[in-house]
Structures are given as C-alpha cells and as structure tokens.
Amino acid sequence: MTPQLSIPHVSYLAILPELFMIAGALVLVLAASLLRRRPSATFNTAVAVVVSGGALVASVFLWYNVADHGSRTTMAGSIAVDGFSAFFLVLLSSAALLSALVADGYLRAERIRGPEYHVLAMLAVSGAMLMASATDLIAIFLGLEVLSIALYVLTGLDVRRGESREAAMKYFVLGAFSSAVFLYGIALVYGATGSTNLAEIAKFLTENALVSNGVLLAGTALVIVGFAFKIAAVPFHMWTPDVYQGAPTPVTAFMAAVAKAGGFAALLRVFYSSLFTLRADWQPIIWALAAASMVLGAIMAVVQRDVKRMLAYSSINHAGLILLGLEAATAKGMSGSLYYLFAYALLVIASFAVVNVVGGTKGNDLERYRGLASRQPVLAGAFALLLLAQAGVPFTAGFLAKFYVISAVIASGSYALAVVAMVSVVIAAFFYLRVVLVMFTPGTETAGVGAGAATASVGGGPSDVEGHGALTTESDMSGITAGRVEAAGAGAVAVLADGLGDSEPVGEDVVSVPIPTAFVIAASVGFTVFFGIIASPLVNFAHAATLLF
Numbered sequence: 001m002t003p004q005l006s007i008p009h010v011s012y013l014a015i016l017p018e019l020f021m022i023a024g025a026l027v028l029v030l031a032a033s034l035l036r037r038r039p040s041a042t043f044n045t046a047v048a049v050v051v052s053g054g055a056l057v058a059s060v061f062l063w064y065n066v067a068d069h070g071s072r073t074t075m076a077g078s079i080a081v082d083g084f085s086a087f088f089l090v091l092l093s094s095a096a097l098l099s100a101l102v103a104d105g106y107l108r109a110e111r112i113r114g115p116e117y118h119v120l121a122m123l124a125v126s127g128a129m130l131m132a133s134a135t136d137l138i139a140i141f142l143g144l145e146v147l148s149i150a151l152y153v154l155t156g157l158d159v160r161r162g163e164s165r166e167a168a169m170k171y172f173v174l175g176a177f178s179s180a181v182f183l184y185g186i187a188l189v190y191g192a193t194g195s196t197n198l199a200e201i202a203k204f205l206t207e208n209a210l211v212s213n214g215v216l217l218a219g220t221a222l223v224i225v226g227f228a229f230k231i232a233a234v235p236f237h238m239w240t241p242d243v244y245q246g247a248p249t250p251v252t253a254f255m256a257a258v259a260k261a262g263g264f265a266a267l268l269r270v271f272y273s274s275l276f277t278l279r280a281d282w283q284p285i286i287w288a289l290a291a292a293s294m295v296l297g298a299i300m301a302v303v304q305r306d307v308k309r310m311l312a313y314s315s316i317n318h319a320g321l322i323l324l325g326l327e328a329a330t331a332k333g334m335s336g337s338l339y340y341l342f343a344y345a346l347l348v349i350a351s352f353a354v355v356n357v358v359g360g361t362k363g364n365d366l367e368r369y370r371g372l373a374s375r376q377p378v379l380a381g382a383f384a385l386l387l388l389a390q391a392g393v394p395f396t397a398g399f400l401a402k403f404y405v406i407s408a409v410i411a412s413g414s415y416a417l418a419v420v421a422m423v424s425v426v427i428a429a430f431f432y433l434r435v436v437l438v439m440f441t442p443g444t445e446t447a448g449v450g451a452g453a454a455t456a457s458v459g460g461g462p463s464d465v466e467g468h469g470a471l472t473t474e475s476d477m478s479g480i481t482a483g484r485v486e487a488a489g490a491g492a493v494a495v496l497a498d499g500l501g502d503s504e505p506v507g508e509d510v511v512s513v514p515i516p517t518a519f520v521i522a523a524s525v526g527f528t529v530f531f532g533i534i535a536s537p538l539v540n541f542a543h544a545a546t547l548l549f
Contacts, residue, residue, distance in 0.1 A: 008076035015079060015133070016062070017055040017089045021096070021126040024051030028115035028122075041113050045104040045516070048118040052097035052125075059089035066548055077197055078136040080269075083548025087338060087541065088132035088265045095257040095345050096125045098520045102353045103250040105514030109360065110158070110248075117157060121254055124150035128262030132269075137186045137196040137223075140266045144182070144230065147262055148175050151255055155247040167246025174229070174239045182226025188219025198274035205277045217281055223270065224285055230263035231319045234292035241300075244312035249359065252308065253352030256315050257345040264341055268326060272334060279329045286327040287417055293320025294424035301431045307355055307364040310431055311348070314390065317428055318344055324405040324421060328412040331546045336404035338542035343397035343528065347389055350524030353517050354383040360511075372439040375510050380439045382521050389528045391432040392425055396532035400539075 012019065028047055031039050063086035071082035103117055127146030134140045152175065156168025190196050192215040193204045210216065228236040244252045271282060297317030304310040322344070325337030355364055357379070358372065373380035389398035402425060410418045513521075531538045 009074060011072075011074035011079075011081070013062070013065070014074045014081045016058040017093060018126045018129045018133075020051050020055040020058060021122040021129065024048065025119045025122040025126075027051075028119050032115050038113060039115065041104065041107050044113075044115045044118050045100055045107075048100035048122060049097055051122060052093055052100060055125075055129075056090065056093035056097060059086060059093050062086045062089060067544075071548055073135060073199075077199060078139045079133050080135045081133075083545040084265075084269060085133040086548075087342075087545035088261060089129055091261055091342050091345060092125055092128050092132065092258060095254075095261065095349060096121065098346070098349045098523070099250065099254040099257065101516035101520050102253055102349060102356065104516045106248060106250045106356055108514070112157075117154065117250075120150040120154050120157075124154070124254075125258055128258050128265070131262045132265035134266070135198045135269070137189065137198070137270070140270070141179075141183060141186060143262070144226075144266070145179065147259060148179065148230075151175075151251075151259060154251045154254070155243055157251060158248050161246075163246035164248065167243045170246075171239055171243045178226050178229035178236070181222050185219045185222025185224075185226060188215050188222065190219075192216035192219060198270060202274045202276070205275070216278070220275060220278060220282055221285065224282065224289075227263055227267040227270075228289060231260055231267065231322075232293075232316050233289045233319050233323065234296045234316060237293070237296075237316050237319075240316060241309050241312045244315070245306060245309045249308065249352055249356035252312075253349045253356070256311075256348045256352065260315070260319065261341055261345055264322060264337065268334060268337060271326060272329065276329070283327055283329060286323055287414065290320045290323035290327055291417060291420045293317065293323065294421055295320075295427075298424040298427040298431075302427065304431070305366050307359065307366060307369065307435065308352075309364075310435075311351060311355070314428065314431070315348065317424060318348075318390070320424070321402060321405055321421060324409045324417065327414060327417065328405075328408040330408060330412055331543075332411060333405065333408035334546045335539070335543040336401075336408045338545055339404055339538060340401035342538060342542065343401045343531070344390075346524045346527050347386055347398060350521045351383070351386045351390070353520050354379065354386070357511050357513050357517060366435065366438055369435060369439050371442050374442050376513075379511075379513060379521075382525050384436045384439060385525055385528070386521075387432040387435055389532070391429045394532075395529070397528040397535070397538070399532060400535050404539075 024047055028039075028044055031043070031047075062081065063083065066081060066083055066086055071080065073080050099121060100118060103121070107113075107117060124147050127143045127148075127150065130143030130146065131140055134143055152168055152172045155171050156165050158164040186196060189201065192210075192213065193201045195201055195204065225236060229239075232240040244256070247255065271279075271286075275282065293316050297313050297315070297320060301310050301313035301317065304313060318340075322337050322340050325333035325335075325340070327333070328336075358364075359368060362368070372383075385396070389396035392399045392402040402421075406418050406421050409421070
C-alpha cells in the first residue's frame with residue numbers, strides 16, 4: 001500500500017498577522033520591480049503603515065477570539081493561538097507601525113526611494129511573530145533566522161558609511177555563531193526528550209524521571225546562549241554597542257524593540273511552559289544573566305559620551321530587568337516581564353526617534369544636546385520624559401514596569417537579586433539625568449571651553465579634533481553675527497564668537513522634526529504618562545496573557 005502524505009490542518013486565522021507582513025513585503029517588491037515608474041517614498045511608507053495597521057487589527061481580533069473560544073494549536077501543534085501569542089502580536093504590530101513612521105524621515109533625508117527598508121522590516125517582524133506563536137523548537141529557529149537575516153541587511157543599509165558596514169559584518173558573524181549554538185542546543189534537547197514540540201517535551205519531563213540528564217541540561221544551556229545573544233544579555237552582549245551605534249538610527253530603534261520582543265517571547269514560552277520542571281537547574285543561570293546584565297549595562301552606560309551607545313548599554317540593563325520575571329518563575333513574574341516589554345518597546349522607539357532627529361548623520365555626541373531646551377523646548381521636554389520613564393520615575397509606565405518585576409522576584413524569595421536590581425536602577429538614573437541636565441543647560445559664550453570644544457592644528461598639518469565634540473566652525477553656530485579666530489596656545493586656534501550672550505546656546509541650529517516622527521514621539525509620551533497613571537488596562541492585558549498561556 002502506497003503511504004499517503006499527511007498534510008496538517010492550517011488555520012490561516014492563526015497566522016493572519018504574519019501573512020499581512022509577508023504580503024506587504026511582496027507588494028512593495030513587486031511594485032518596485034514591475035511598475036515603470038519607481039514608487040515614491042511616501043507610497044512605500046504608506047504601504048508599511050497600512051500593513052502594520054492591518055496586522056494590529058488582526059492581532060486584536062485574535063486576542064478576543066482566544067478570550068471567547070479558548071487557546072488552541074494548529075499546524076500539527078507547532079503554532080499556538082493563545083493569549084501569550086496574541087499579546088506579542090499586538091506588541092510587534094504596534095512596534096512595526098511606529099518604526100515605519102520613524103524611518104520615513106530618515107529615508108527622505110538620505111534620499112533613499114527604494115522599498116528595501118520597509119520590505120526587510122516587515123519580513124523581520126514576521127519572523128519575530130513566528131517566534132512568539134511557535135510551540136516547536138524548529139519553528140522558533142526558523143522565525144529566529146527570518147528575523148536575524150533581515151536585521152543583518154538592515155544594519156548595513158547605509159552602505160556609504162563604513163560604520164554601518166562594519167556593524168553589519170559584526171552582527172552577522174556573531175549572529176551566525178549564536179544560531180549554530182542554538183541549533184546544536186535544539187539537537188541535544190531532541191536527543192534527550194525525543195521531540196522538539198514544547199508540549200511533548202513538557203509531557204516527557206513530567207512523566208519521566210531521568211537517571212542521567214546531562215544531555216538535556218547541556219541542550220538547555222546552549223538554548224539559553226542562543227536566546228541570550230538575541231536579547232543582548234551579558235556576557236553575550238558584545239555586539240550590541242557597536243551594532244546599535246553603527247546601524248542607521250531608525251534601524252537601531254526597530255532592532256531594540258522588535259528583536260528584543262521576539263527573543264523574549266520565545267525565551268519565556270520555552271522555559272516557562274516547556275522546561276518549567278527543570279527550573280531548579282536553569283534559574284541560577286537566569287539569575288546570573290540578569291544580575292550581570294543589569295550591573296554591567298548600567299555601569300558602562302555611565303561612561304558613554306555617545307547617546308546612541310549609551311542607549312545601547314541601557315538596553316542591556318533593561319534586558320536584565322526583564323529577565324527578573326523569568327527568574328521568579330511565577331505568573332506574577334511573567335506578567336511583569338510582559339508589561340515591561342510593552343512599555344520598553346514604545347519608549348525605546350520614541351527615544352531613538354529623537355536621537356535620529358537631533359543627531360542625524362552628524363553624530364550623537366552628548367554636547368550636541370546642550371541647550372536643546374532653549375532651541376526646541378517641546379522636543380527636549382518629550383525626550384526628557386522618555387528618558388525619565390526609562391529611569392523609572394513615578395507616574396510613568398517605566399516606573400510600574402520596574403516595580404512589577406522587582407516585586408515579583410521579592411515575592412519569589414530572590415532578595416539578593418532584587419537588591420542588585422535596585423542598585424542598578426539607581427546607577428542607571430545617573431546617565432538618564434545627565435542627558436536631561438545637558439539639554440536644559442544653556443551653552444557657554446566660548447565654544448572652545450568644555451567638553452564640546454574643538455581645536456585645529458596650524459602649520460600646514462591636517463586638522464585634529466580634541467575633546468569630545470566635533471570641530472565647531474563659524475557657519476555651524478546659531479545666532480553668531482561675526483566671528484574671529486584667535487591663537488589658543490601651543491600652536492592651536494579656537495573659534496570664538498562675538499555678539500553671543502551667556503544665555504544663548506552654542507551648538508546646532510534648530511532641527512526639523514518630520515510630522516510622522518512627531519506623531520511617534522507624541523504617541524509614546526502619551527502612552528507612558530497615561531499608563532503610568534492609569535495602569536490597570538495594560539496590567540490586566542499582560543496578566544490575562546499569562547492566564548491564557
């Protein structure tokens with residue numbers, strides 16, 4: 001008798017958000033390839049926004065469908081339709097929509113008319129969505145690779161900048177290595193349990209007492225390494241500062257929100273639902289990862305002068321705080337991590353949106369932000385609020401996010417880890433407040449004094465830039481009516497300005513904020529204030545996601 005091929009049932013409703021993203025990417029590729037006239041940047045952004053909005057609507061529909069009809073699996077048990085996946089689908093769709101709006105201004109400024117950014121971003125989101133919905137280690141790996149490969153290319157999108165190409169190569173080499181480690185871990189877990197399906201693995205561990213579980217523990221450790229790389233947890237964070245700094249700023253914002261959300265979605269599902277019976281073995285590892293990430297991320301961020309690099313180390317600190325919920329291994333800890341992820345995703349996208357506007361392609365030295373409140377008080381106020389929310393100031397969503405995960409580890413008895421978390425939060429507050437202080441500090445009369453000063457050598461040699469800022473010239477200064485160059489000791493010259501009062505800022509001109517970017521910043525500020533005061537809707541959303549897990 002001829003064996004028949006068994007085709008699993010496919011519920012297209014379960015993967016509707018992913019289908020939206022893939023279809024949107026195909027539409028942009030076909031439009032750019034087949035139309036006689038290349039579509040404009042406005043068209044590409046509009047398609048990305050509409051597709052992301054459609055995926056968001058589909059995700060919300062899935063949430064209510066699960067609430068009414070309960071959780072289920074499809075595609076031979078490899079895709080879950082539950083509250084957990086619906087929560088992350090809503091999060092990822094929202095992040096994709098906001099990221100597309102932030103990228104619009106950058107693409108216009110750089111005169112990039114092609115659809116490459118939006119195509120790769122939508123494919124990356126589809127991979128992150130698959131990671132959030134998958135209940136099979138092989139499906140998680142496929143989602144991880146779809147996400148990662150698209151991010152490798154996005155990181156090197158600005159081929160004219162050597163930093164972007166270098167960041168892409170570093171990310172690719174280290175990412176490929178971590179993927180190999182992750183895949184080897186999957187193989188070991190399969191060898192120990194006989195399955196890659198998370199439900200089957202959980203059933204096997206519940207029903208069987210392993211005499212020797214060395215292979216399973218080794219596989220579990222390697223899987224943790226793979227996930228730790230994706231979420232930028234210490235000591236697998238080495239790529240993060242260079243990649244975040246070298247990538248185009250909208251790509252950095254997208255990466256910080258989407259890649260972290262996708263990685264945590266898979267990490268939380270695998271260890272809380274499938275390997276929960278082994279928590280006595282993996283909890284100490286998560287404890288160490290969380291503590292190291294919180295401390296090193298906070299300390300290294302303090303010494304940074306580049307704002308993008310500072311936010312990169314800040315993301316490592318945030319990853320450690322989110323890991324607190326997993327280390328607690330309780331429903332309260334899980335809901336705390338989910339709440340934190342949602343709040344952080346919107347905060348980090350808006351924060352990098354401001355960085356993109358202020359720094360542009362000229363660099364993001366801290367001195368560029370000096371006096372920003374005098375030039376553009378609304379923009380400075382919004383950025384200050386976003387930074388304070390990440391620091392955990394009360395009446396913001398960031399404060400409640402930190403409160404929930406720290407309270408969860410205290411409730412679980414990990415008092416030492418809670419102390420480490422609170423100390424790291426105090427350290428982190430310093431570098432957030434430093435940026436706020438610089439923005440609200442007016443510039444000095446002499447550009448050659450302070451950290452932002454620059455000097456140029458004389459005698460026919462090339463120019464040397466000293467200090468932390470870029471070379472300040474007469475044309476770069478705002479409000480200068482006349483300037484003169486005077487000797488400034490040891491064969492150097494300083495660029496001085498006449499007619500500039502002590503209260504006027506020395507530095508950049510007023511920057512233009514594109515309307516889509518302004519909308520993203522305003523929406524994120526409103527989000528963090530609203531849910532910082534009226535927290536119950538988002539708290540209930542995160543809590544229900546764990547109940548329907």
